[in-house]
Amino acid sequence: MGWRRCPAFSVSASSFHYDQRKEFSSSEHKKLYFDTHALVRLLEENGFTTQQSEIIVSALVKIINSNMEVVYKDMVTKMQQEISLQQIMSHIASVKKDMIILEKSEFSALRTENEKIKIELQQLKKQLHDEIVKLRADNKLGFNLEKSRVKEMYAENERRLLEIRSEIVELHAQQDRGLTQTNRKIDTEVAGLRTMLESHKLDTIKYLAGSVFTCLTIALGFYRLWI
Structure with missing residues (x-):
């Protein structure tokens, strides 16, 4: 029997009768109930023959089964969902427990490391304080030694200056004494x-006077002789 085009029609929920239902499923646990007899009668009422209606319904059942297979591949049952949820919750609890243990161990290790760093910082601070105290003591000692050395140098310079002054005064005194003695000696000489x-x-005058008297005496003698 050939196919013939049927006019447009609308289907209401009251036109279906569920006295005869055909079961189709994608697996043993997934079943879909479909009233094929009501659909066949609906198709016959709209101009299809019985054979055409059965072929159409059979094709629809195959298409629906294929689509349901695709849909059911991504679906799980409530029991599987509960099992998966329990597994996930158990895994989450295990991970949470591991995280708590890890957090405690890491916190303990971190606290130990912090205590170690704190002790090292205290030791470093103490060493730094000792070095600063030692440096201050060394600087103070060096400053005091330098101050003492400067004082000693100043005292030594003062002593040398006094000695030089004393030597100069003594030299001046010696020079004055020498000059005085020289002057006295010169004055004495x-x-x-x-x-x-x-x-x-006086001797020369006496000699001259004697010579004059002698000459006069001789002259007087010659004068008397001549006269």
Whole structure:
């Protein structure tokens, strides 16, 4: 029997009768109930023959089964969902427990490391404080030694200056004494020379006077002889 085109029609929910239902499924646990007899009668009422209606319904059943297979591939049952949920919750609890243990161990390790760093910082701070105290003591000692050395140098310079001043004063005194002695000696020698000159002058005068008297005596003698 050939196919013939049927006019447009609308289907309402009241036109279906579920006295005869055909079961189709994608698996043993997934079943879909479909009233094929009501659909065949609906097609016959709209101009299709019984054979055409059965072929159309059979094709629809195959198409629906194929689509349901595709849909059911991504679907799970409530029991499987609960099992998966329990597995996920168990895994989450295990991960949470591991995270808590890891967090505690990491926190303990971190606290131990912090305590170690704190102790090292305290030791470093103490060493730094000791070095600063030692450096200050060394600087203070060096400053005091340098101050003492400067004072000693100043005292030594003052002593040397006093000695030089004393030597200069002594030298001046010696020079003054030498000059005084020289002046006295010169004065004494000058006085002696003056005395000697006076004596020689007196002797010369005496000699000249004697010579004059002698000459006069001789002259008088010659004069008397001539007269």
